[in-house]
Amino acid sequence: MNETVSGHPLPCGRLVEDVFDELDSGQVGPHAQxxxxxxxxxxxxxxxxxxxxxLLDDPAEPPAGLxxxxxxxxxxxxxxxxxxxxxxPLGPAEVSLRAVAAVLRxxxxxxxxxxxxxxxxxxxxxxxxxxxIQLSVSLRYGTGPLHVVLxxxxxxLAAAMAGQVGLHVESIDLELVxxxxxxxx
Amino acid sequence: xxxxxxxxxxxxEPGESVMDDPTLVxxxxxxxxxxxxxxxxxxxxxxxxxxxxxxxxxxxxEEVTQDVFLSAWRRLPEIREDAAFSGxxxxxxxxxxLNLLRRRRPTSELDDQVPxxxxxxxxxxxxxxxxxxxxxxxxxxxTPEQRAVWxxxxxxxxxxxxxxxxxxxxxxxxxxxxxxxxxxxxxxISPWR
Numbered sequence: 533m534n535e536t537v538s539g540h541p542l543p544c545g546r547l548v549e550d551v552f553d554e555l556d557s558g559q560v561g562p563h564a565q566x567x568x569x570x571x572x573x574x575x576x577x578x579x580x581x582x583x584x585x586x587l588l589d590d591p592a593e594p595p596a597g598l599x600x601x602x603x604x605x606x607x608x609x610x611x612x613x614x615x616x617x618x619x620x621p622l623g624p625a626e627v628s629l630r631a632v633a634a635v636l637r638x639x640x641x642x643x644x645x646x647x648x649x650x651x652x653x654x655x656x657x658x659x660x661x662x663x664x665i666q667l668s669v670s671l672r673y674g675t676g677p678l679h680v681v682l683x684x685x686x687x688x689l690a691a692a693m694a695g696q697v698g699l700h701v702e703s704i705d706l707e708l709v710x711x712x713x714x715x716x717x
Numbered sequence: 718x719x720x721x722x723x724x725x726x727x728x729x730e731p732g733e734s735v736m737d738d739p740t741l742v743x744x745x746x747x748x749x750x751x752x753x754x755x756x757x758x759x760x761x762x763x764x765x766x767x768x769x770x771x772x773x774x775x776x777x778x779e780e781v782t783q784d785v786f787l788s789a790w791r792r793l794p795e796i797r798e799d800a801a802f803s804g805x806x807x808x809x810x811x812x813x814x815l816n817l818l819r820r821r822r823p824t825s826e827l828d829d830q831v832p833x834x835x836x837x838x839x840x841x842x843x844x845x846x847x848x849x850x851x852x853x854x855x856x857x858x859x860t861p862e863q864r865a866v867w868x869x870x871x872x873x874x875x876x877x878x879x880x881x882x883x884x885x886x887x888x889x890x891x892x893x894x895x896x897x898x899x900x901x902x903x904x905x906i907s908p909w910r
Contacts, residue, residue, distance in 0.1 A: 535778075610750070670737070
């Protein structure tokens with residue numbers, strides 16, 4: 533449609549757009565209640581509204597393999613990333629920082645009301661068996677006293693680091709970056 | 718790996734909390750694949766349906782959807798606002814569809830001649846209802862820009878401001894285009910002349 537055209541005129545001289553605006557506002561004037569063209573236009577709007585409802589339940593779904601294909605490409609592009617060197621009896625072991633971050637996020641998520649977000653881990657410059665952790669979290673509104681919840685997050689992060697990675701935690705910077713509410717997205 | 722909960726079209730079960738977009742985007746930016754997969758599960762249907770109704774071609778819709786999510790993965794560091802992810806997806810998908818249709822246009826200039834009534838295509842046997850079938854056919858008689866405006870607003874409930882950004886105009890102009898698109902669609906699916 534040409535943008536300069538102001539609307540779709542009906543044989544009675546009114547614009548379809550104006551009839552629809554009236555219907556939307558619920559204030560249909562005397563002309564539109566009587567005029568056959570306006571009544572036909574309002575039937576057209578009802579038909580469109582019904583069809584729009586059908587479109588909202590559009591059954592079309594993406595092909596089954598699409599997600600796997602994209603995730604395969606994403607996985608292939610994922611850089612190996614930085615690694616931590618773990619002291620081990622038969623020689624050092626390399627572990628990817630992304631894997632360590634995943635362990636830490638999992639530990640933080642296990643505290644009710646806590647969702648881990650950004651996670652950064654680095655080795656202490658002075659020691660080969662200790663790390664510094666930075667983690668941002670989002671907290672469910674009304675979860676409880678902040679210091680209690682964050683203390684529990686710290687405790688679980690340190691336990692996961694020691695138990696599952698085998699490194700000592702030197703410091704943990706926790707940042708509360710957001711709040712979420714149950715049932716909202 | 719963290720058990721990222723995902724959501725299908727039916728939405729979460731009662732009592733289940735589903736990670737919000739900002740959380741998933743923040744994690745995905747760190748290279749957390751389950752978080753990115755959860756985002757894709759959340760949005761792939763919506764983006765695919767937008768592309769399908771824009772292009773009226775399942776192959777094109779699939780290609781657009783795949784491109785949009787691959788770009789999303791590559792551009793995650795650039796998407797500054799974690800909460801802006803869905804807007805970014807819609808904007809990118811709409812632009813890809815419009816570009817694709819612009820390339821396709823020379824062979825279908827006859828779209829300018831809008832017939833009074835749209836005949837439902839009997840080959841569209843997969844459509845669940847005659848109404849949907851008629852609407853889908855009618856949509857192809859709008860210009861691509863008008864179709865984008867109508868779909869983004871009526872089928873995807875995006876804001877006027879966001880739609881205005883996508884098509885490069887003002888919210889006021891979007892309202893005007895939407896109003897004309899609606900009149901045209903109503904006429905096409907239920908002719909009153």
